[in-house]
Amino acid sequence: MQGKPVVSLVVPFYNEGATIEMFFDAITSAIDNIDAVEFEIVCIDDGSKDDTLARLLAVSRSDSRVRVIELSRNFGKEAALTAGLDAAIGDAVIPMDADLQDPPELLVQMIDRWRQGADVVLARRTDRHGDSMAKRGTANLFYRIHNRVSHVEIPSNVGDFRLMNRASVDALKRLPERQRFMKGMFAWIGFRTEVVDYMRPARASGTSKFTGWKLWNFALEGFTSFSSxxxxxxxxxxxxxxxxxxxxxxxxxxxxxxxxxxxxxxxxxxxxxxxxxxxxxxxxxxxxxxxxxxxxxxxxxxxxxxxxxxxxxxxx
The missing domain is CATH 1.10.287 (Helix Hairpins)
Incomplete structure (x- = not known):
């Protein structure tokens, strides 16, 4: 990995065994066409109860770019994402989901913006037809209320899918809180930020792990983390x-x-x-x-x- 900058893809997995083959087919197809950088893929198995770990290990044996971190139990997505960020060694780090709602073909645009001088490149969803009307409505309501009451503004329709340079990742790792609301923490560190837009597709397989109750508690976490x-x-x-x-x-x-x-x-x-x-x-x-x-x-x-x-x- 010497001679070229390294980009780390950080991907949490929880019971995603059915999507792993599709995910890696899409990822390898996208990154094999990017010659300007080298890649590592940091996969975090967050205590999966299906065959996710076995499938990840099979991929890691056939592709030296893949590293697998097995957590001792299910700690939740925020903790798994933190584990991946801690382990990533790249000059830039890109967290993304395993359900292919974060399109791999967007990687080339994000990397180009980074090489042109951006510290952080956000992927903003312009069309969320893959989500239900209720989820889209509640998400918009959350962003409006949170940005009105909090001193840290979270960009609307931006999730964890983003590119961060090494300086911004190191700054994020210095934040010590245990109750982590990553969207707010990403926004809090600042840095020179650019945005690329994309249409959010439907999940490749399976269903979301976030139930309505979990989303409600997640919203409370956001309000109490960054506002009094x-x-x-x-x-x-x-x-x-x-x-x-x-x-x-x-x-x-x-x-x-x-x-x-x-x-x-x-x-x-x-x-x-x-x-x-x-x-x-x-x-x-x-x-x-x-x-x-x-x-x-x-x-x-x-x-x-x-x-x-x-x-x-x-x-x-």
């Missing part, structure tokens, strides 16, 4: 509630002085108690999200555990 606005909002809600209460108290006192004492209604009292109680529980839940993050960070556990690495004389 949810906490500040409840300060203002409490202030408004106090002012309304004092105003209502003044109204009751004045009305009592003028009209005398009456018997208040049970329904209005019950609604007021339930409403204020619900607000308190919701605010406690938001506080719990942030306290939970502090708790997880304070343990200082490693993000992932590598069981074994394979390929390119790195077996251990």
């Amino acid at each position: 606005v949810p906490l500040r909002i409840w300060t203002y809600i409490g202030l408004c509630g106090t002012l309304l209460t004092l105003s209502y108290l003044a109204f009751i006192v004045i009305r009592t002085i003028i009209y005398g004492i009456d018997v208040p209604g049970y329904a209005s009292l019950l609604v007021s108690i339930l409403f204020l109680g619900s607000l308190q529980l919701l605010s406690i839940g938001i506080l719990g999200e942030y306290i939970g993050r502090i708790y997880m960070e304070s343990k200082q556990r490693p993000l992932y555990v590598v069981r074994q690495t394979y390929g390119d004389n790195h077996e251990s």
Whole structure:
């Protein structure tokens, strides 16, 4: 790999055995036509329960560019992606998914932009017809809300698929948090950034591992990782509630002085108690999200555990 710059492709796998042959056929077809750089393909098996690892090892034995990192269990995509970034040795690193929704033919454009001076090259989805209408709508809503409340703006319709030079990868590796929201971390480091657009195809095989519940928790992770606005909002809600209460108290006192004492209604009292109680529980839940993050960070556990690495004389 000496003499030419090296580009590392970082690909997490979790139960993707059915797509591996198609993925490597597409990848090798794309990179074999790029002569300006050398490639390594860092594959992370994130505790797959199917034959993903066996298929990856078979590929690594036939292609010296392929390295396989086997994690000791399923740690999640963010941790697997971090493991790949830590292991990549390239002058530039490109994280991508194994489902071929990140088209390999886009690699040549990204590498050209990097060689022309860009530190980071983002792949932006202009057409997400491969995703459901609900997923497209909720994704757009997430980006709008997150960018309004956070001090770090995440580019809309940009996922993990991007090229990062060595300086930006090293900067990312310096971020120590255990609860990782990679989209926000990618945006936080900055660097000179360019964008290439593409149409996002449907998955080559299988189904997404992100259920609606996981996507909701992922969105909460994004909000709490890069913004304290949810906490500040409840300060203002409490202030408004106090002012309304004092105003209502003044109204009751004045009305009592003028009209005398009456018997208040049970329904209005019950609604007021339930409403204020619900607000308190919701605010406690938001506080719990942030306290939970502090708790997880304070343990200082490693993000992932590598069981074994394979390929390119790195077996251990």
